[in-house]
Amino acid sequence: MKYLDEYRDGDVAQKIVGEMRRIQTRPWVLMEVCGGQTHSIVKSGIDHLLPEGVELVHGPGCPVCVTPLEMIDKAHAIARQPNVIFCSFGDMLRVPGSDGDLFTIKSLGGDVRVVYSPIDCLKIARANPAKQVVFFAIGFETTAPANAMLAWRAREEQVSNVSLLVSHVLVPPALEVILQAPDNRVQGFLGPGHVCAVMGYSEYDPISARYQVPIVVTGFEPIDILHGTLMTLQQLEEGRAVVENQYSRVLGREGNLPAQKLVNRVFEVIDRKWRGIGTIPMSGFRLRDEFAQQDAEKLFDVAEIATLEPEICISGQILRGIKKPHDCPAFGTLCTPQRPLGATMVSAEGACAAYYAYGRHLKPQAAETLSQIVAASSGSHQGAIANGQL
């Protein structure tokens, strides 16, 4: 079945790109917000398929990347303690702090475990009542409901030996920081599909209106990204700036209401520091005071550790769409996924790590063939064409 889809998809992609060429009258710079989208774009070569003058820059939506080094050092300080079982999503394990990573700590005898779901920590805590189980609760809005459930169930089930080290960030304040910068280049956004599956997208309306930028909530497959790019271009060329939803087969305007309810019950909004960017007002979550017993920062006396990022690293400009990875003199030489210097190299979803993984070391390479690019998707987009939406 997949072979047929691949064949049809090539046609869909060509129609979408052809339509971009037909309507485009000038250069535009668009930003895909989410690291998953960045990975998809770089892996499939979508950026090279777009018409000349339609540029995709890569946004800050990689939670592993933007988790500040101080927080990583704090996690490591807790993980090194002898009575602690430190639990994390797998992609945090390789992120280096000032002194090694979680793998190093594990190899030195620390009890560091990868969990699939935050609520796995409840089982681990019940099985190990003499240990403190600490979960590294990072993420954007997509992950907040899962992390909120861990805090909520720990309190409800009175599992007293489980806590969360929370480093949660929010997308809309970061978009405002990007748009407010004097050197901003971004003229339209491909919005983060799964963040909006949880939160809905009405909170993007004021941003779109205030800064007059189109925001098109977009999925993650190559065809989704092409389609979201076309929808954004259509708005720009028509002089419109509204929030639209390319990913309507998965989400609606209101998002997931039960998830939002628990997130708001457990977390409150605070200022957060973003690696590479700095502190952004009201841009993240912490646990509410009533969850103090689940708050690892309150339970473990871990002093603030001052950390310095290498001066050569330009990840802050990359996260804001001002520069690309190969603009950096350290990219692929001093800075690699094995020895990352900064935010955008520490996770596979970071722009630098994606460029490195897919051979974008020096300059843009030729795109893969169209059929390869779109091998991953098909289906509903046929309907969009049939309905005259493209």
Added chain:
Amino acid sequence: MCLAIPGKVVDTFDQRGMRMAKVQFGGIVREACLEYVPETQIGEYVLVHVGFAISRIDEAEAERTYQALRDLDQLTELESPVVEEVEPGGYRQ
């Protein structure tokens, strides 16, 4: 990180008051929490992020997205260790 993987709900059960499901992703079956899509029934398809169903989708969409994620090498989180409920002092993960 904000990845969500589509799967088919093949069973539902109660875990200490939480509505849970067994969800099939290709050849792998994992547990997922249904608290955020409580109306989901056996046989339906959901998008699962870090063990939580966050959205219901139709079968064709699920099939297509799963293939796409596989082609993009984005299914590795399904290989994370399974944590079984054990008594204190029992065999650990």
